[in-house]
Structures are given as structure tokens and as C-alpha cells.
Amino acid sequence: MANLAAVVGIGQTKYMTKRLDVSIAGLVREAAVNALQDADLTWDDIDAVILGKAPDMFEGVIMPETYLTDALGCNGKPMLRVHTAGSVGGSTALVAASHVQSGMFKRVLTVSFEKQSESNAMWALSNPQPFSTHLNAGAGGYFAPIIREYMRRSNAPYDVGIKVAVKDRLHGARNPLAHLQKPDITMQEVEESFMLWDPIRFLEACPSSDGACAMIIANEELADKASKKPAWIRGVAMRSEPTMYAGRDEVNPQAGRDCAADVYKQAGITNPRKDLDCAEVYVPFSWYEPMWLENLGFAPEGEGWKLTMEGATSLDEGGDIPWNCSGGVLSSNAIGASGMIRFAEAARQVRGDAGDHQVEGAKLALGHAYGGGAQFYAMWVVGSEKP
Amino acid sequence: MSEEQEVVTVVKAPVYLKYNFTAGAAPARFLAQIKKGVLTGQRCPKCSAVYVPPRGSCGGCGVATEEEVVLSNKATVQSFTIVYIPIPNNPIQPPYIIANVVPDGANVSFIHLMSECVNEDVHIGARVEAVWKPKEEWAFAMDNIRYYRPIDEPNVPVDQIGKLPVTGLEG
Amino acid sequence: MKEIAIVGFQQSDSVSDAGAVNEVEMIMPVLSRVFQQVGINNAQDVGFVCSGSCDYLQGAAFAFVAGVDALGAVPPIKESHVEMDAAWALYESILKIRMGHADSALIYGFGKSSPGELPIVMSQQLDPYYLAPLWVDSISLAALQARLMLDQGLITEGDMAEVVSRSRRNAMNNPHAQLAGDVAPDDVLAQEMYLSPLRKADICPVSDGASAMIIATVEKAKEWGMPYAIISGIDHCIETHNLGMRDLTDSVSTRTAAKRAGMDAGKVDVAELYAPFSHQEIILTRALGLADDTLINPSGGVLAGNLMMASGLSRIGEVFNRIVSGEVQCGIAHATSGPCLQHNLVTVLEKA
Numbered sequence: 001m002a003n004l005a006a007v008v009g010i011g012q013t014k015y016m017t018k019r020l021d022v023s024i025a026g027l028v029r030e031a032a033v034n035a036l037q038d039a040d041l042t043w044d045d046i047d048a049v050i051l052g053k054a055p056d057m058f059e060g061v062i063m064p065e066t067y068l069t070d071a072l073g074c075n076g077k078p079m080l081r082v083h084t085a086g087s088v089g090g091s092t093a094l095v096a097a098s099h100v101q102s103g104m105f106k107r108v109l110t111v112s113f114e115k116q117s118e119s120n121a122m123w124a125l126s127n128p129q130p131f132s133t134h135l136n137a138g139a140g141g142y143f144a145p146i147i148r149e150y151m152r153r154s155n156a157p158y159d160v161g162i163k164v165a166v167k168d169r170l171h172g173a174r175n176p177l178a179h180l181q182k183p184d185i186t187m188q189e190v191e192e193s194f195m196l197w198d199p200i201r202f203l204e205a206c207p208s209s210d211g212a213c214a215m216i217i218a219n220e221e222l223a224d225k226a227s228k229k230p231a232w233i234r235g236v237a238m239r240s241e242p243t244m245y246a247g248r249d250e251v252n253p254q255a256g257r258d259c260a261a262d263v264y265k266q267a268g269i270t271n272p273r274k275d276l277d278c279a280e281v282y283v284p285f286s287w288y289e290p291m292w293l294e295n296l297g298f299a300p301e302g303e304g305w306k307l308t309m310e311g312a313t314s315l316d317e318g319g320d321i322p323w324n325c326s327g328g329v330l331s332s333n334a335i336g337a338s339g340m341i342r343f344a345e346a347a348r349q350v351r352g353d354a355g356d357h358q359v360e361g362a363k364l365a366l367g368h369a370y371g372g373g374a375q376f377y378a379m380w381v382v383g384s385e386k387p
Numbered sequence: 388m389s390e391e392q393e394v395v396t397v398v399k400a401p402v403y404l405k406y407n408f409t410a411g412a413a414p415a416r417f418l419a420q421i422k423k424g425v426l427t428g429q430r431c432p433k434c435s436a437v438y439v440p441p442r443g444s445c446g447g448c449g450v451a452t453e454e455e456v457v458l459s460n461k462a463t464v465q466s467f468t469i470v471y472i473p474i475p476n477n478p479i480q481p482p483y484i485i486a487n488v489v490p491d492g493a494n495v496s497f498i499h500l501m502s503e504c505v506n507e508d509v510h511i512g513a514r515v516e517a518v519w520k521p522k523e524e525w526a527f528a529m530d531n532i533r534y535y536r537p538i539d540e541p542n543v544p545v546d547q548i549g550k551l552p553v554t555g556l557e558g
Numbered sequence: 559m560k561e562i563a564i565v566g567f568q569q570s571d572s573v574s575d576a577g578a579v580n581e582v583e584m585i586m587p588v589l590s591r592v593f594q595q596v597g598i599n600n601a602q603d604v605g606f607v608c609s610g611s612c613d614y615l616q617g618a619a620f621a622f623v624a625g626v627d628a629l630g631a632v633p634p635i636k637e638s639h640v641e642m643d644a645a646w647a648l649y650e651s652i653l654k655i656r657m658g659h660a661d662s663a664l665i666y667g668f669g670k671s672s673p674g675e676l677p678i679v680m681s682q683q684l685d686p687y688y689l690a691p692l693w694v695d696s697i698s699l700a701a702l703q704a705r706l707m708l709d710q711g712l713i714t715e716g717d718m719a720e721v722v723s724r725s726r727r728n729a730m731n732n733p734h735a736q737l738a739g740d741v742a743p744d745d746v747l748a749q750e751m752y753l754s755p756l757r758k759a760d761i762c763p764v765s766d767g768a769s770a771m772i773i774a775t776v777e778k779a780k781e782w783g784m785p786y787a788i789i790s791g792i793d794h795c796i797e798t799h800n801l802g803m804r805d806l807t808d809s810v811s812t813r814t815a816a817k818r819a820g821m822d823a824g825k826v827d828v829a830e831l832y833a834p835f836s837h838q839e840i841i842l843t844r845a846l847g848l849a850d851d852t853l854i855n856p857s858g859g860v861l862a863g864n865l866m867m868a869s870g871l872s873r874i875g876e877v878f879n880r881i882v883s884g885e886v887q888c889g890i891a892h893a894t895s896g897p898c899l900q901h902n903l904v905t906v907l908e909k910a
Contacts, residue, residue: 002657020396055619056612059686062612066900067683068799069798070798075797075798077795079796081640084638091638095638095653098650098653098657103559104653138472140468145465145467146466148466148468194471196470196471196472197469197471198468240635241631242629243623245447246436246495248447254634375623400686402690404679405674405675408616409580410580411578411580412583442624443580444582444583444628446632447632449586449589449627449631451583
């Protein structure tokens, strides 16, 4: 049995296109200091640092934990660097939690970041390799055909993605840290935005952001004494599958389904829509909301889009299972941090500390991240009550 | 230090690194064939799935793919997208179609261009064939196939995509 | 705290250029040997998988994703990755087992360093604003460290040559070694300077290859019925990145990690130290306070072949091999990361 662990501090930066006022070190330190302040702790209270980010080529710094140790107060302590593609922010939180859940550490700091403005992520991803066709027009070019297959299977109306794009930006307008601030966004505006990778329009895709997210995770004894309400970790799960194999279901990947089943079992969840109060789910392209609603068991296969269209996932429409109240990846996307932001925002909800995007009385929340060719998954369930 | 200091917000530090890239043993066998104008896949000895282009292993089983299989020029569209933005380092002009196509005889799809078609008419299950560059331009490269174009054959039912034998629909 | 057992370890030969093979082709044979050693089929038979690799070695983002294609990860598996030496993947795996979410784990590391100019590539690991734009390569930084040692009278060039000579001779018994031979210290000293005060022989070679390990709870190891060694302690520690703020002639973080890992310097039969430069082996030996009768780098160490991202794991595997063969009772293994021994991990192993 894992030792109990809880989130006792959360810190984020403001997400924006370019943070020219800080270096990479300054960016991660800002998030870390915010987390320490939130937890009313100092650097000396931290036993280890667990750092996550997406490929080193995004900033052009190899294994940046060696450079960032000074900024993160880690000298003389253990430092671990996680990289699991787009899911890395979530995986990093899970690896940090395992430091405490294993009983080997009392209190650790975990930080994830991306400073996309210091390099060119599009270049890093489509770095042309000899011998292959150079058709990788960004992640959208990879995911658009999968979305199209979902639309075919589910017979979903064309505007489901548009609805998600509006909903998450309205959520984001409640969150002062969100990159995109579009309180007046309309369905028409999204529909008329430039088509990038049919069926993905410009406003149905995530932005490119600089930013960092940090959390402090403590053991039961220290969490009980925490200055603010802790978010208790009720379940943790990871799953991976290969990018490509014969018969792989790319629309509804088994790794995601298995990962969800595992984390729900630990948290005692039998009906996620009913048992959970809200969810922060990695949705970088609008259509991934209905797809993940099915993959994560919130709706039967082929019916995820109905929840979206009914407003079930909207805070503004009083939905019963709000998704991405923070605005989600569609409002802020500091790639390496995006997964951890989901995990941290889930924790903020059950701590009752989510400001204007708080789901009233939230007691149990899901944090979700995925990466690669929708093949790497990391999830946790956090609760307001100690299990 | 009485004068007001200029705020430094950007330093440029370009990174130049050279690599001698190798494709891998299994991809090299594939590339040697495509140089000759032949599209090959490789079969997993465990689950019999045929991979194209081969990367060296069957991802599902984690074993090396050894047996080479000659694939058809005909293929089926598993899915596609119409792209409206240019690709870095690629002269192609938008809008263009990139499709996941499965050649007959293979069990996984790969991404390639589609052309000689009305973009709006492309659909999942459509039959297509490879259009090769002129022989004198063949290199160790996937784009010896310039693109795929539609052919006049019945659609493939969705549950059969990725399962057609090398003989195609008749098989 | 759950006791962790190492049950299997395999590594590929260290070669200067693995030639045509790509990453997945480099990994698969090593994995299949380690599965065979333990008597299991594939990654489905362990509770967790963790790997270590670095995108910049091969020059393409997401190098590790290819690794998953070597695992047989259908149905999906519990899997993670560190952009570090696989010794840290072992560390993550131990956390996973100790928290009760796995009873066993596969750990592997791989690196194909030959495609690029490794010492130059590693210059981009430095502070991106102040140091990386200077393109200071990893060998030059180590040379600076060796110069400090020599000028302070802490070592002589003869001491460094002794380290090289012992490595080459020990490596003659290591079938995976890249550099081995009956080389006397004077032969080393007769070589010309490469980057003063380092001769080429003082520097580990650039190598391609992979290594893999399987660990388990003691209960699971007994169930498998294979000989195993116990990891009685493991810890790691990082120091400041600012070289000017470190005493480069010492390795404080190695000493700290060893202490936290519970190392008893009087009870170390064998030590495998990740010292990519001859003088660093001396720094590490002294930092750890190893006794004269401790066998140091009987495999030849990384001077005989350096599988970047796997060498740290291989050090642990080498000690494991000697314990299960009955050659020794206990030992320690060391792994390092970052310029001039910035980040160090120490594992203490014992006979079961």
C-alpha cells in the first residue's frame, strides 16, 4: 500500500506567448517560489526536486536540470528529470508523488516548464530526418485525421469542436493566469477562424505559451499540519503503448482506457461523471474533449459529443461535470508544463482555491495528460478528504 | 553606474550541430527496395502484421521484423486532412491533402500526399494508387512516390481497412 | 521499506560506431537477453518499465519513443522515461516498487553517440546564456579540472596513467569492452597530449550501445528462482552548475549520496565508478574514502567504453554480476551526470 501524500502548495506563472522579462531559470523559479509561498514554506523545507519538460530541443538546452538546479534550490539534494513527451507534466507530478508515496521522502518540489519563445517548437518537431517524407505539418497534421475518423464513427455534428473552443475560452476568461483572454468569444468567431488542418480551425487549436507550474507534495504527517487545505492524492496511474501497431485504435486508445480504469479503481470511482466533481483533461485540439469523454468513461462510445453539446462540461452553463474550468490547454499551452497544470488545477479545485473558476463544493477531481501519438498517459485523482 | 541600464531581453545564440544520421538496418533494406521502385513491408514473425515503412520492430510484439513482403501500388485511405498551412522545408503549396494510406498487403498506414483529386471528394475508405517520380529521380527516399491519386474502385468497408491482401479487393 | 533485488543484467558490446542499426534495433537484442536471463517473455511480465536516453545524442526529438517499440507494449504497460542516465531510471523504478505499484521493473538505457560530435554536443548542456554560447566542450572542462588537481599537487600525470593502465588491463576480461590491452603506465605517458593535461587515453571513448536490468521485490525474485543481489541503499545528489563555485578537485555530492545510501567504506569489496576521465576516478575514490583493498573498476570502467545514458546503469550491473557470481560479497556503483561530476548517484549492493 502506498503511503498517503497530498499537494500542499501550488505555484504557476502567468502564461503568455513570450516571457521576455525572465530567463528559463527565472521562469521556473517564479513558479517554484509561488508554490513555496502558497505552502508557507522555504527552500530548506524541500527534500528533492523533480523536474519535467518536453524535448530538450524546444529550448536547445540539453538535460536542463543540471543548469536549473541553482534556480530551484536543489544543490545538495536529489534532482530527477522526467521526459515522457506531451504527458510529461502529468508524469512528472506522478514521479514526484512516488517520492513521498514510497516513504522515501517527506516533502518534495516538482516543476514543469516550457519556454517555447526561446526556440522553435515547430522546427524541433519537424526537424527533417533523411529518408522520411517531410509531411509533418505540426501536431495538428498528425491528429486531424484521427479527429476526422472520430467524426465519422460518432456522426457528431460539425460544430462540436467549435462549442468546446468557445467553452474553454470562456473558462479561461475566469482564470487570470490563462494565456488567451477571450471573454467575448462566439461560435461564429471560431467557425470563421482560419482552417489549419481540416477539421481543425485556428481557434480550435491550442496557443503556444511560455510558462511554468510547480507543486509541493508532502507526506501525511506534514500535510496534516499544512497551512492551507491539502489536496489528497487518491489515485495515480500511467500507461504507454507503441505509436503504431496493427489494429491500434487511435481514436479511443486502449492505454487511455486502461489508465483511467486503474486510477478510478484506486479512488473508488465507479461512475466518473457522477463520482467526480470536475476534471482537468489535456485537450489541445477542441475535438479531443468528446473523444476523451468517451475514452475516460464519462460517456458511452460515440456519445461524448452529446455531453459537450448539452453543456454538461461547461461551468457557465451549470454543467454537472465541468471540464477544464481553468481554460485548459486550449487557453494556455506551455507544452512541458501543460500536463502538470491539469494536475495542479484539479488540486486547486478540491482545495477550494480556484478563484473565479472554482466548481462549488468540489471534492473529487481528475487530472489527465497525454502525449506522443496519443500513446502516453498520466492521470491522478485528488480529493478534499483524506482517504 | 549612474546611467540607466539598458534592459536586455534577448540574446541570440544559434546552435549548429552536425549528425551523420543512419536509418537503421530494417529501414535500410526498405530504402534499398524503394530506390528500385518497389514498395516493401516487413512482417512480424509473431503476429504476422506487415509494417510499412518498417522501423525495425513490430511495436505490438517488440520483436524484429525480418521477412520482406512486396506491397501493392494500390492503397486505401484510412483517414486524411486538408492542410491550409505550409510545411517548413517543403515547397508544397496549401491547401493540400495528407492522408493516412494503407497499401494492399500491409496492416498499418503511413502519411503521404494525395493529388489529382478534388479535395472535397476525398473520403475514408477511398481507393488510391501510388504515382512514382520518373525513374531517374529515384533515391533512397519515401518520396520516390510523389503522391497517391484516386482510382475507380469501390470503397473499402471501414472494418476492412488495413486488412486487404496484396491482391487488393479481389483477394 | 521493501527490499529490492537485482535479478538480471545485460549489456551490448561498447562499439565506436554501431553502424546501420537504429535505436530500437540496438535495444531489442539486449532486452531479449535480459528477459531470457530471468526467464520471462517481455515487458508484459514486469510491473513497470523505465528508460534513460538523451535526444541530442542522435539529434532528433523523442528518441525514447522508439524504445517503446522494443517492449511488446500491447496491451499497454506502466512505463516512464528520464532524460538522464538509466541509473536514475532505476531510482524511479525503486520508488514505484516501494510505493507498492509494481513488484518488478525493467530498466534500460541506450545511446547512439556516434552520429554527432559528443563532446561538442554536450557543450549545449551548459547554462544557455553564459556558457553554452562559448561552446566549451566536455573534454575541455574536464581538462580544466585535471589541471587544478595537478597544479595543487593532488595528483601526478603518473597517477592518471596508472588509472588508464589498470582500466585497459582489467578490460581484457570484459567481453563488452571497446578499449582493452596490456598497457603500462609508461606507454600512456609516452602518448602525446590531446587537450593538455589530458591524453586521449585519459578520456573515455565515444561508444554506441545499450544496457538493461530487471529488478524485483525479494519475494518476486524468489518466485522467479534466479540468483539475485540486494540493493541495500541508493541515493543521489546534485551540486551547483556554476563551476567557479565548486571545488572541482573533490566530489562533495558523491560523498553525500554515499552517506545517505548507507555506504560503509570499510565494507566495499568492489566499486564501479562512472569516471569518464582518468583523474575523475581518483577524485571519486578519495571522495568515497575507499580502502586500498577495494577492487576499483574491474570491468575497466567507462575508460574502456562509455555507453552514454546507460553507463551508470551498467556500473550497477557490473557489481551485480560480481556478487551473483560469488566473486565478492558487497560493492558500490556510482553514476554521474553533468559537467565535471556535477550530479552523482551511489548504489550499495549486497549478497542476498
